[in-house]
Amino acid sequence: MLVHICCSVDSHFFLEKLQRDFPEEKLTGFFYDPNIHPYSEYRLRYLDVKRSCKKLGIPLLEGEYDYENWMEAVRGLEREPEKGKRCEVCFDKRFEVSAQKALELGEKKMTTTLLVSPLKSQEQLKRVGDEFYRKNGVEFIAVDYRSGGGTQDQAKVTKEEQLYRQDYCGCIYGLTMQRESQDKLMDEMFSPISNTVLPASIEERLSLYETRMRLEDEGRKYRIQKHKFLNYRQFTCKLTVDKSIPVAAYALSYSILQRKKAEGRIETEIEGIHYFNREEIRFISLQKFNLLADRDYLSVKELIYSPLAYEDEVALRIKITKSIYDLTPIIVVDEIPQGKLSLVLDAKIYEDTKDKIIEI
16 A cells, blocks of 8 residues: 655554554555645655654655646645645645556555644545546545544654654645744744754754654664744844945844834944944944954855854854843944944844754
């Protein structure tokens, strides 16, 4: 039986149940999910499914990540709600490719781990699956592992196996509407031009779960624990002199400007720190930055494209402000500018959680 797999949280519990209920069937996993966005999230989910299937002794195949074709298939359905027409088209595409893969492998039966997801309609999935049975001759096995306490058992398995528990279905449209309804920043879509790995980002989680795989291969014991912290994302940092002359500027992490814009002049300098006469803003030259950070950047532009590691930048901020709680805007410039300055700084601080590996 070919089993279309969407994620480890759904698949691990689902596959265990299939192994018990269909002992005569040789199960083959098929990870085909071109709807998942961004690509780093796709790689993270695939990595965890790969680990899960390895533990269960089930071979896993990876389908093509044909995201552009998926986008074209759901065009015009972007604002459809979860379990609406967009999901049905998404199922159609994934079922069609999965059915073709089943035929290619000589399988006569297929099913999908989407059946166990509380975010999906089992009736909708069965309807789509039965239609493909009529068209392709691959029988769709519609099992119900959600009822009778199945969802609670699934949550228990997820915790015991320390599976990656994502908090959105997968596609950009579902994510957008979910974050809008939560009035929450969609930080999954942040991708700095510098490729900096941001705290609690998908890239950071991907690195963590790769480390987890290495620890398991080495037979080392660990736990994945969550902890709360204040996260930070920066949207814009622009500096101009006399309202028209742009100046290359870099704002250190956790720089916050309440009204997002401030105008004024630099009026004081103490030990290489230049103080603005508004909003407690501080400026440092690139030379001062290099001295404090023990670096040799040639320009602020170079710093923008290749900044310090996030932890090093936070440590530098503490060195400058002498406080771990300081949110003062600290702006790095090539040379300290004169004249009337206009700073636009749009950034956000928010409560968040992140995973951490603790060896035991």
